Amino acid sequence: MAAESGEKWILTVTAQTPTNIAVIKYWGKRDEDLILPINDSISVTLDPDHLCTTTSVAVSPAFSHDRMWLNGKEVSLSGGRFQNCLRELRSRASDFEDEKKGIKITKKDWEKLNVHIVSYNNFPTAAGLASSAAGLACLVFSLAKLMNVKEDHSKLSAIARQGSGSACRSLYGGFVKWIMGKEENGSDSIAVQLADEKHWDDLVIIIAVVSSRQKETSSTSGMRDTVETSALIKHRAQEVVPKRIVEMEEAIQKRDFPSFARLACSDSNQFHAVCLDTLPPIFYMNDTSHKIISCVEKWNRHEGSPQVAYTFDAGPNAVLISHNRKAATLLLQRLLYYFPPQSDTDLDSYVIGDKTILKDAGIHELKDIEALAPPPETKENTSTQRHKGDVSYFICTRPGRGPIVLTDESRSLINPETGFPK
Ligand code: DP6
The missing domain is CATH 3.30.230.10 (Ribosomal Protein S5; domain 2)
Structure with a gap:
C-alpha cells in the first residue's frame, strides 16, 4: 500500500x-x-x-x-x-x-x-x-x-x-x-x-479599485447581522429576487443589455440598501463609489439607453460592465477624467489588465489624461471637479472561462x- x-x-x-x-x-x-x-x-x-x-x-x-x-x-x-x-x-x-x-x-x-x-x-x-x-x-x-x-x-x-x-x-x-x-x-x-x-463576448468589464482606509465588515458577519435585524431583507429574498432572477436569466439569454444593466444596478443598490437597513448599519460604499455611480447614471441618461452597468460587493470598489468595446472606451475616458492618477503614479500601473482599451481611448501617456475634456453630459453649471487619488487603479477585463x-x-x-x- x-x-x-x-x-x-x-x-x-x-x-x-x-x-x-x-x-x-x-x-x-x-x-x-x-x-x-x-x-x-x-x-x-x-x-x-x-x-x-x-x-x-x-x-x-x-x-x-x-x-x-x-x-x-x-x-x-x-x-x-x-x-x-x-x-x-x-x-x-x-x-x-x-x-x-x-x-x-x-x-x-x-x-x-x-x-x-x-x-x-x-x-x-x-x-x-x-x-x-x-x-x-x-x-x-x-x-x-x-x-x-x-x-x-x-x-x-x-x-x-x-x-x-x-x-x-x-x-x-x-x-x-x-x-x-x-x-x-x-x-x-x-x-x-x-x-x-463566448455567449456574450462583447461585454467589457472595468474595475475601479477605490482607495479606502476603512476596515470593512466581513461578508459573513455582515450578512448575519442583516438577516437578524433587517426587515427589508425578507421582502428582498421573498419578493424581489425571485422575479429578478427570471428576468436576469432572460436578459442574459437574449443579450439584452438595457435589461441586464437595469437589473444589475438595481440589485447592487438594493443590496447596499439592506446593508443600511441593518443594525448597526453597514456602509460598504464610500464617497468615491457614489461619485462613480453618479457618473454612470448621468452618462446612461444622456445617451438615452444604458451603456454601462455598475455593481458593488462588500467594499467600495466599482465593477463596471460595458455593453461593448466602444462603450468601454468612452467609459474609461470618463473615469480617467474624473479620477486621474496621483502625479507620482505611472500609467502602466494605473490601468492594468487589457491595456488595448487604453490605446483605443487615445491615452498613451499621463499628459493625455490631463488633457481630457469634460464629458458632454456634464452640465455647464455643475461641478467638473476632478478627484486625483480617489481611485488606486483600474483593471480592464471581460467575462472569462472556468477552472x-x-x-x-x-x-x-x-x-x-x-x-x-x-
Ligand atoms: C456581497 O461568499 O464572501 O460578494 O458565504 O460567508 O463566505 P460567505 O460570504 P461571501 O459573500 C459574498 C457576498 C457578496 C455578494 C455575492 O458575491 O453574491
Missing part, C-alpha cells in the same frame, strides 16, 4: 480558478454551517488572465499533517469551513495509480494521507476584490483532481459552497446561477452554468522534490 511510511513519492496537481462578480447578489444565509443562502444569485465569471487564483496541491506519505500557504504565508487549516471541504473531498476520493512513478493510492488511503496546499492570487489581496471566491473554488477544484474525485462541477460547487458561498459560482465560466435549493442537507444548493463566456488544470510543471507552486512551496 502506498501510504506506508518510508515511501518518498510526492504527487501534485496545479489548477487555476477565476473570480466572479454577482449581478444578482447573495446576501443572507438560512444555514450558517452548510452555507445555504436565502435566495438564488447570478454572477459573471471574470477573465482569469487578469483575476484568478492558482493553487498547487500535493500528497505524500512523508507529510505529517495538512498544511496551507496563501500568497507566501502559512495559514491555518483548522477552521470549520476548510475542514468541511477537506472532509467532503476525502469521502469522495477514488483509487489512483501511476505505474511509472510506482504510486498506488486506494480510496481508503486518502483518509490517512496529508496534503500540502499552496495558493496565489494574481491580483493584490489588499485590493478587497473577491479573493475568497476564487481561492476556495481553486482549493476544491485542485484537490478534487488530485484525489481523483469523479463528480461533475455542480457537485464540486456544493463542496466549494461550504468554503465560502460565492466560491460555488467560480466553478464555471461565463454566466452562472447559484440555485439556493430546498434540501436541509444542502445537496441541491449548487451552481449551474447559464451560458458560457482549468495547468499541466505545465513550471507553473506549479510546489517543489516536486520537497513538497513545500517553491
Whole structure:
C-alpha cells in the first residue's frame, strides 16, 4: 500500500480558478454551517488572465499533517469551513495509480494521507476584490483532481459552497446561477452554468479599485447581522429576487443589455440598501463609489439607453460592465477624467489588465489624461471637479472561462522534490 511510511513519492496537481462578480447578489444565509443562502444569485465569471487564483496541491506519505500557504504565508487549516471541504473531498476520493512513478493510492488511503496546499492570487489581496471566491473554488477544484474525485462541477460547487458561498459560482465560466435549493442537507444548493463566456463576448468589464482606509465588515458577519435585524431583507429574498432572477436569466439569454444593466444596478443598490437597513448599519460604499455611480447614471441618461452597468460587493470598489468595446472606451475616458492618477503614479500601473482599451481611448501617456475634456453630459453649471487619488487603479477585463488544470510543471507552486512551496 502506498501510504506506508518510508515511501518518498510526492504527487501534485496545479489548477487555476477565476473570480466572479454577482449581478444578482447573495446576501443572507438560512444555514450558517452548510452555507445555504436565502435566495438564488447570478454572477459573471471574470477573465482569469487578469483575476484568478492558482493553487498547487500535493500528497505524500512523508507529510505529517495538512498544511496551507496563501500568497507566501502559512495559514491555518483548522477552521470549520476548510475542514468541511477537506472532509467532503476525502469521502469522495477514488483509487489512483501511476505505474511509472510506482504510486498506488486506494480510496481508503486518502483518509490517512496529508496534503500540502499552496495558493496565489494574481491580483493584490489588499485590493478587497473577491479573493475568497476564487481561492476556495481553486482549493476544491485542485484537490478534487488530485484525489481523483469523479463528480461533475455542480457537485464540486456544493463542496466549494461550504468554503465560502460565492466560491460555488467560480466553478464555471461565463454566466452562472447559484440555485439556493430546498434540501436541509444542502445537496441541491449548487451552481449551474447559464451560458458560457463566448455567449456574450462583447461585454467589457472595468474595475475601479477605490482607495479606502476603512476596515470593512466581513461578508459573513455582515450578512448575519442583516438577516437578524433587517426587515427589508425578507421582502428582498421573498419578493424581489425571485422575479429578478427570471428576468436576469432572460436578459442574459437574449443579450439584452438595457435589461441586464437595469437589473444589475438595481440589485447592487438594493443590496447596499439592506446593508443600511441593518443594525448597526453597514456602509460598504464610500464617497468615491457614489461619485462613480453618479457618473454612470448621468452618462446612461444622456445617451438615452444604458451603456454601462455598475455593481458593488462588500467594499467600495466599482465593477463596471460595458455593453461593448466602444462603450468601454468612452467609459474609461470618463473615469480617467474624473479620477486621474496621483502625479507620482505611472500609467502602466494605473490601468492594468487589457491595456488595448487604453490605446483605443487615445491615452498613451499621463499628459493625455490631463488633457481630457469634460464629458458632454456634464452640465455647464455643475461641478467638473476632478478627484486625483480617489481611485488606486483600474483593471480592464471581460467575462472569462472556468477552472482549468495547468499541466505545465513550471507553473506549479510546489517543489516536486520537497513538497513545500517553491
Ligand atoms: C456581497 O461568499 O464572501 O460578494 O458565504 O460567508 O463566505 P460567505 O460570504 P461571501 O459573500 C459574498 C457576498 C457578496 C455578494 C455575492 O458575491 O453574491
